[in-house]
Amino acid sequence: QSALTQPASVSGSPGQSITISCTGTSSDIGGHNYISWYQHHPDKAPKLLIFDVSSRPSGVSDRFFGSKFGNTASLTISGLQAEDEADYYCSSYTSSTTVVFGGGTKLTVL
């Protein structure tokens, strides 16, 4: 199972919005709606931001928005803040009854 494709890095200024894409195939992202997004600060535990394409767990800011079109999922972060600087990973259930992660995207807040 190949990793989902994410841009290696994105950047934005405080207050701006950015979008991170996550491209897969019809065997994973395109085949169902079990798509998640995680935020990972170095040396900390990863944090679930989005599950089932666009659902947010309790306590996650509504500045984080998930969506999907075809074989590509997206995470949009609005009103960028300094503490948003982190690595972001998408993940998807697959038709092989496994889970696959994206390669990760490093977000830099300028």
Add this chain to the structure above:
Amino acid sequence: VQLLESGGGLVQPGGSLRLFCAASGFNFDNYAMTWVRQAPGKGLEWVSSTGNSGAVTYYADSVKGRFTISRDNSKNTLYLQMHSLRAEDTAVYYCAKAGSGWSHSDYWGQGTLVTVSS
């Protein structure tokens, strides 16, 4: 919710190691559990998941036949038995609790480092 991994360390190629994850703060036997790893300088990689009773297990192709996930619901503990370890298994191993579905994880531990080297 607390997840505390242990059991990591230095092991020679071809060796074995057993990881532990002690869970607290939730009804352990109601949730699927997952192991995810991160090699140095690399991204997250799903390793294995098990259903709430332990009867159902899933594995990444990279570890199938070498790793075994299991759980003891009486001890609120998740395990990962690793055999035939390779240099490429070197990583921080995270234990994670499933959310409403087993394919996503809503709480993660801090991880335990496994180093495979001679």
